[in-house]
Amino acid sequence: MPDVPVTPQQSLVAANATRRWGVTGTRRINQSIVRWLTFVCALVSVVTTFGIIYVLLSQSIPFFKTVSPASFFTGSEWRPTPEPGLFGILPLVCGTLVITVGAGLFAVPIGLLSAIFLSEYAHPRIRKILKPALELLAGIPTVVYGYIGLFFVTPLLRHIFPDIQASNALSGAIVVGIMILPLVSSLCEDALSAVPKALREGAYGLGATKMEVTTKIVVPAALSGIMASFILALSRALGETMAVTLAAGSNPVLTLNPTKSIQTMTAYIVQTSQGDAAAGSVRYTSIFAVGITLFAFTMVMNLIAVRLVKRFRQVYS
């Protein structure tokens, strides 16, 4: 490929030169090669999606041959060792949901309120301090949140619940809540600031106070965007791994008591991959069965969020 100069004049000269030497054909071939190459690269993402689905299915079929799907999805006891083991996923699903709901209870109201503050009330100078703080919070690696859950949140919680376990669902839920807080707040803020100014001014014109405008006009108008942000954040909490493995523990029991140690689906996958489960054993294939369950959960939530966002876009663009 000839080096094409940048200034217009030189380009013109270069273009004439190529025409004179009749290399236009080669250039066209080059172009179509590049086009195909980039197309193949774009296909990698499609291959990845199908790869994930294929791997999860093909690896969990052997598992479901030894453990019936009925007992897997309805069993309330998860005891992978000793062989042959009991594989009822309900304790893991319950653990995951306790963390997700707990994180949501923390992050959703606080995230929404702080988004309202940042988009409706904040002085630019205060915004300049608060927004980077939230962004920094989002940039902290998840394993660090696990450390914080173990050695900062749990000791604090011990003042309130003296017999709380070292790893417990509550501290897991709190750190995951802190983790998804920036996501809720920034997505909500986007939704709120996309509400047209005319709506606000109309309400002011009718004599509404700032709070009335915010709670009765802006928030309802942005509702589907806000809901989408909640769902995206919760689906992030659902798939969160390192923080919950450390802070919430590896104890698969079916309990709603937040002071007890539990295990999430993700934490089970981590625990088993760290161990010595031989390839092909029931325990090895069980991580794929758990993986496909987790994948199904997050996919459903993401699809709902995408649909909500689409509806929101249709209204205001």
Add this chain to the structure above:
Amino acid sequence: MLFKFLCFGAAGLGAIVLVLLLGKLVLDGLPKLSLEFVKGSLSSRARRTGIWPALMGTAWIMALTGLIAVPIGVAAAVYLEEFTTRKTKVTEFIQLNISNLAGVPSIVYGLLGLAVFVRWTNLGYSVLAGALTMSLLVLPMIIIVTQEAIRAVPKSYRDGSLALGSTQWQSIRYQVLPSATPGILTGVILAISRAIGETAPLIVVGAVAGVVSSPVSPKDRYTVLPMQIFNWAGDARADFHAVAASAILVLMVALLALNSIAIYLRNRTKRA
């Protein structure tokens, strides 16, 4: 008025939590932090251990991930933004795939990597298997940021170049990509720095705490810094918890440095 203060409190909480977190980490981790700690090798004794092999493991994984994921991601974005003049079913499908992949939990990528790279292609628990897995994880992010950067290049750049007789590829290669570079670079660094903190998929594809030697080839076994932190924080012996905190400080400083480079690059190469 009350409502306003409630909202202010909620927004302020994020900042307060951040200060508390950082304070706790510095308090716990600073006493042990030293050059010997950073350059030292791993040890099963809390007092003697360093983090050098883990740091090298992280560097290897991230360098390879960048080498694999950035060209593919940029090419995919070029296809989606430049080579498709109108929306077809195919490109729409690809686009939907990319946004869906961005929402898949990272540990699921680990399972994919375990089956495909570790077992089927027989790479074993190697640096290469880890880097390939991480590449798939960061790819959607890289494609999305590159698309945004390319979209921000004014249409007149392309028109001007095409009018002078360049092919479409020449206008992409010599006009669009150079002006999109700052945006792409910033996005790539941010994506990579998110991947550095990511541990879950690497555990599944075989990063093990306590691999004492630094990797010297893509086929070696490895450990990474977050893996080491995970292991130390979960250790029953209490003196390892401070080691974990010191390692966290090193990790956070590395992330901060990367992010500063991203900001610096963005400001320096920004065209007037």
